[in-house]
Amino acid sequence: MTDLTAPVSAPARKRRSNLQLLMANRLAAAGLFIFGFIVILALLAPILPIPNPDITDQPNRLLPPLSEGHLLGTDHLGRDILSRLIWGTQVSLLVGVSATALAAFFGSLIGLVAGYVRGATDSILMRFVDMLMAFPYILLAIAIVAALGPGLLNALYAIALVNIPFFARNIRGVTVSIRNREFVDAARLSGKSHAAVLFTEVLPNVLPVIVITMSTTVGWMILETAGLSFLGLGAQPPTSDLGSMLGQARAQLFTAPHASIIPGVMIFLLVMSINLLGDGVRDVLDPRLRSGTLGRPMPVTKIKRETKPASTIEDAPALFVENLSTGFDTGGSITPAVNEISFRLDKGECLGLIGESGSGKSVTALSLMGLVASPPGIITNGGVYIQGQDVLSLREQDLIALRGARVAYVFQDPLTTLHPLFSVADQIAEAVLAHNPIGKRAARQRAVELMETVGIRDASGRASAYPHELSGGQRQRIGIAMALANDPDIIIADEPTTALDVTVQARILELLQKLRRERGLALLLITHDFGVVAQVCDRVAVMKNGEIVEQGETQTILRAPQHDYTKRLIACVPELGEGHSFLDRVRPLFSEAKA
Amino acid sequence: MTNAIQIRDLVKTFGGGRSLFGRKANEVQAVRGISLDLKRGETLGIVGESGSGKSTLARMLVGLEHPTSGTMLIDNKPWADLAASGSRAFGRTIQYVFQDPVASLNPRKTIGDILDVPLRLLCSYDSTKRALRKRELIDAVQMPLDTLERYPHEFSGGQAQRIAIARALAAEASILVLDEPVSALDVSVQAQMLLLLQQLRDDLALSYIFISHDLAVVESISDRVAVMYLGEVVETGPAAKLFANPQHDYTRSLIASAPRLSATDSAA
Structure with missing residues (x-):
C-alpha cells in the first residue's frame, strides 16, 4: 500500500533461510549428506589408517571384500581397494571441481562478452562455441588428450574445454535479457564505461545462474574424467582414480566383479548426490520458489472459515459477497489482504x-472464485453467493x-x-x-x-x-x-x-x-x-x-x-x-x- | 534566449540492414523528421x-540510441560531439528518468551504491563530499535518510521513482528527460510526484522534457506541449491553448477519448 503521507517502511518478512529451504527438499538434503560424507572421507585420506594405495602385493591379489586387513578386498596387483577408492575419489573430485571452475570461468566470460556486446563479436564468439559443440564431446576430448599426451592434467584441460560451450550458451542468454533492462541504461547514463557496466552491473545478476550451472555440471565432469581415465587417457598408473580403477578391473570383470563394481558404485553415488544437490541449489536460488513454499498451488484457495455462513440465501442478486476476508500465510501468522468486505x-x-x-482489489476479485494462489492464500471468513448459493461451501x-x-x-x-x-x-x-x-x-x-x-x-x-x-x-x-x-x-x-x-x-x-x-x-x-x-x-x-x-x-x-x-x-x-x-x-x- | 535543446529534422530508422545473404531486413521508421525546441527553464510535454x-526520441536525446539523420543541439553542444566524447559527457549535460522506476534500479545494489556512481564518475567528488551530496539528494526528493542503506525491492513504486529522480539529479545536469515518470503510480502518489518535479524545476533551474500518454497530467505540468503521432510531431503549442483549441484531428480524437469524471452523462 502506498501511503498518502509518510513513506512506510516495509515490514520485515519472515523468510526461511537458504539452508532451511534446502533441507525441506528431502532429495537435496540426502544429496548433501552423501556428498558431504564422501568429500570428508576423501579429504581425510592422508590421515586415515589405510595402507599405501600403490604398494603391490602379488600373493594377495584379487582378495574378495571383507578379507582380513582388506575391508574391500584387493585388485589384480594386490593393492588395497578401499585405500585406492578413497585416494581415487580425492583425485576425481579435484579434477572434476577444477575442470568445472575452468569451464565456468572461460565459458561465462565468453557468454558475458558475447551477450553484452552483440553484433559481430557475438557472431564470432558463438560460431567458435558452435564449432566446439559440433564435435562429439568425448571424441574432442580424446583428440585433445592425444595431441597433448595422456595425463590427468591434460584430461582436465580437455574436459574443461569441452564444457565451455555449455556455460557460454547459458550465460549469453541470460546476459542478453539483462542487458536490455533499464538499470543497465541507467548505469551508462551515470557515467559507467561498458566494461564497468558489464562487470559491476550485469555480472552480479548473472552470478546465480553461473553458480547453478556449476552445481549441475560438477557431477557430469567427474563422470567425463572417469570416462577418459577408463580409456587410459587420464590418470596414469600407479595413480588411482575412479575411472582408471574401473578400466583396470575390466579384464577381471567375471572372476573378480567387486574390483569394478566398487568404483562404479562410488561414481554413481558421487554423481547422483551432486546432481540432487545441484537441483536443490537451483530451487533455493530461484527467487520465485523462495518467496513461497516449494509446493504446487492447489486448484482452489484454501478455505478456513471460523464460522460457516448459510449455504443459500433467499432473493439473492447475481452476486452477493458477505464479510469476505482473505489473507496470506507468511510463515506462522496470516497477513490479511482483504478484511470483512461486503457488496452486492x-x-x-x-x-x-x-x-x-x-x-x-485484485485479491478480492480472485477470492470470489477461489483463485488466490494457495499456499500462501487463505480465505478466512465470509461467503460469496452466486444466485443465492455460497460458492465457498461447494x-x-x-x-x-x-x-x-x-x-x-x-x-x-x-x-x-x-x-x-x-x-x-x-x-x-x-x-x-x-x-x-x-x-x-x-x-x-x-x-x-x-x-x-x-x-x-x-x-x-x-x-x-x-x-x-x-x-x-x-x-x-x-x-x-x-x-x-x-x-x-x-x-x-x-x-x-x-x-x-x-x-x-x-x-x-x-x-x-x-x-x-x-x-x-x-x-x-x-x-x-x-x-x-x-x-x-x-x-x-x-x-x-x-x-x-x-x-x-x-x-x-x-x-x-x-x-x-x-x-x-x-x-x-x-x-x-x-x-x-x-x-x-x-x-x-x-x-x-x-x- | 538560448535553447536547452534544439532538434532539427531528426529521423530514426530501425532495421533495414542487410543480412549475410544480401536480403534487406524490414525497416521501421520510428521517428520521421522531428524538429523541436526546449527553452531553458521550460517544461515541454510530449504526448x-x-x-x-516518444521513447525513441527520448533515448536519442540522452545518447542511448543513434539518430539516422538530423541534428540535435543539447545545451548548445552538438549531439555528435557529445557522443564522440563518451557517456560521461552526456551524463553531465542531460539525464533520463525511466518509466519503470523499479526496473531502472539494479536489484543487487543499495540505494547508496546506486547514487554513488554518478557522483563519483560524473562530478568527480571525493568520498566526504559524496556522502554529503547523497544526504542532500535524498532529502531533496523527500525520502528518509536510512534509504541509502536499503535495496530497491524494499520500496514502493512512488518511492523508487523518487530515488530514480535523485539519481538523475545527482549528475547535476540541467536538462532532464522524464519518460512516463508517473504512469506506473497511483493517483495520490502521482500528484505528489508532479508537485515534487515542479518544485525541483523551480529550485534548481532545470528544463524538462516530460513524456506521457495522460493528457491531463501533461497539461498540469507543461508550459508547452507537442503531440506525436506515428513518428511525427503533428501539433505544438502552449499547453492550455492546445488542449482548449486543438487544430489537428488526431489531437481532437485523443482529447475525446480521455476518460473524465464529469463526462458521465454520455455514458449513462
Whole structure:
C-alpha cells in the first residue's frame, strides 16, 4: 500500500533461510549428506589408517571384500581397494571441481562478452562455441588428450574445454535479457564505461545462474574424467582414480566383479548426490520458489472459515459477497489482504471496485472464485453467493465447474494470459469446450461468432491469427470473447484497459457497456482510474487497506464523497482543461499531511 | 534566449540492414523528421500513444540510441560531439528518468551504491563530499535518510521513482528527460510526484522534457506541449491553448477519448 503521507517502511518478512529451504527438499538434503560424507572421507585420506594405495602385493591379489586387513578386498596387483577408492575419489573430485571452475570461468566470460556486446563479436564468439559443440564431446576430448599426451592434467584441460560451450550458451542468454533492462541504461547514463557496466552491473545478476550451472555440471565432469581415465587417457598408473580403477578391473570383470563394481558404485553415488544437490541449489536460488513454499498451488484457495455462513440465501442478486476476508500465510501468522468486505451486484449492473495498488482489489476479485494462489492464500471468513448459493461451501469440482461458466474473468494484460503458441480461435474454442462438449468444428464456429460479437473485423480471417499478430486492443477483445464463451452471468474485469492507449480504451469500454446492455451481464470492474468508473459504472466501492471505506451510486460518490480517503483520491485526479491550477489545488492536501 | 535543446529534422530508422545473404531486413521508421525546441527553464510535454516514437526520441536525446539523420543541439553542444566524447559527457549535460522506476534500479545494489556512481564518475567528488551530496539528494526528493542503506525491492513504486529522480539529479545536469515518470503510480502518489518535479524545476533551474500518454497530467505540468503521432510531431503549442483549441484531428480524437469524471452523462 502506498501511503498518502509518510513513506512506510516495509515490514520485515519472515523468510526461511537458504539452508532451511534446502533441507525441506528431502532429495537435496540426502544429496548433501552423501556428498558431504564422501568429500570428508576423501579429504581425510592422508590421515586415515589405510595402507599405501600403490604398494603391490602379488600373493594377495584379487582378495574378495571383507578379507582380513582388506575391508574391500584387493585388485589384480594386490593393492588395497578401499585405500585406492578413497585416494581415487580425492583425485576425481579435484579434477572434476577444477575442470568445472575452468569451464565456468572461460565459458561465462565468453557468454558475458558475447551477450553484452552483440553484433559481430557475438557472431564470432558463438560460431567458435558452435564449432566446439559440433564435435562429439568425448571424441574432442580424446583428440585433445592425444595431441597433448595422456595425463590427468591434460584430461582436465580437455574436459574443461569441452564444457565451455555449455556455460557460454547459458550465460549469453541470460546476459542478453539483462542487458536490455533499464538499470543497465541507467548505469551508462551515470557515467559507467561498458566494461564497468558489464562487470559491476550485469555480472552480479548473472552470478546465480553461473553458480547453478556449476552445481549441475560438477557431477557430469567427474563422470567425463572417469570416462577418459577408463580409456587410459587420464590418470596414469600407479595413480588411482575412479575411472582408471574401473578400466583396470575390466579384464577381471567375471572372476573378480567387486574390483569394478566398487568404483562404479562410488561414481554413481558421487554423481547422483551432486546432481540432487545441484537441483536443490537451483530451487533455493530461484527467487520465485523462495518467496513461497516449494509446493504446487492447489486448484482452489484454501478455505478456513471460523464460522460457516448459510449455504443459500433467499432473493439473492447475481452476486452477493458477505464479510469476505482473505489473507496470506507468511510463515506462522496470516497477513490479511482483504478484511470483512461486503457488496452486492445485480443482474445487468456494473459495480466499480476502485483503490490504489495494494488495496486488495485484485485479491478480492480472485477470492470470489477461489483463485488466490494457495499456499500462501487463505480465505478466512465470509461467503460469496452466486444466485443465492455460497460458492465457498461447494465441493472443489463444483466450484471449478462454475469458473468460466457462470463467472468469467477478463485480465489486465491479454498478452500474458493468452497462450502464444495457439491461434486465438483455438483458444476461444478451448474455453467453449471446457464446459460444453459440442465437438471441435462446432466450437470453432462458435469462436468465430464470438469474435464477431466482440467487434473483430473479418473474424473468420483473423481466427487463425496468433496473439502476437494482433494489436493490444484486439487481444483484449479476444480476452473478452473467451470470457463470453459460455454465456456467463457475471464478468469480473480486472483492470481491463490499463495496458491500452486511451483511444483503444474508449472502444473497449464501449464494448463492455454494449455487452452488458444486450446480455444483461453483471460486471464487476476493478480499476484504479476514476475516469473509467465515471464512464461505465452504476455503483462504485472504494477500497483501502483491504476494506471498503465507502460505496454507493457513482454520481453521488464522485460529486459528494463522504470518506476522507475518497475525497483525497478524487482530488488527486487531474482533469483535462485544469492546467497548472491542478498543482495549486493539490498542494495544500499534502502540505497539511506533513504538518 | 538560448535553447536547452534544439532538434532539427531528426529521423530514426530501425532495421533495414542487410543480412549475410544480401536480403534487406524490414525497416521501421520510428521517428520521421522531428524538429523541436526546449527553452531553458521550460517544461515541454510530449504526448502520444504507444508506437508514436516518444521513447525513441527520448533515448536519442540522452545518447542511448543513434539518430539516422538530423541534428540535435543539447545545451548548445552538438549531439555528435557529445557522443564522440563518451557517456560521461552526456551524463553531465542531460539525464533520463525511466518509466519503470523499479526496473531502472539494479536489484543487487543499495540505494547508496546506486547514487554513488554518478557522483563519483560524473562530478568527480571525493568520498566526504559524496556522502554529503547523497544526504542532500535524498532529502531533496523527500525520502528518509536510512534509504541509502536499503535495496530497491524494499520500496514502493512512488518511492523508487523518487530515488530514480535523485539519481538523475545527482549528475547535476540541467536538462532532464522524464519518460512516463508517473504512469506506473497511483493517483495520490502521482500528484505528489508532479508537485515534487515542479518544485525541483523551480529550485534548481532545470528544463524538462516530460513524456506521457495522460493528457491531463501533461497539461498540469507543461508550459508547452507537442503531440506525436506515428513518428511525427503533428501539433505544438502552449499547453492550455492546445488542449482548449486543438487544430489537428488526431489531437481532437485523443482529447475525446480521455476518460473524465464529469463526462458521465454520455455514458449513462
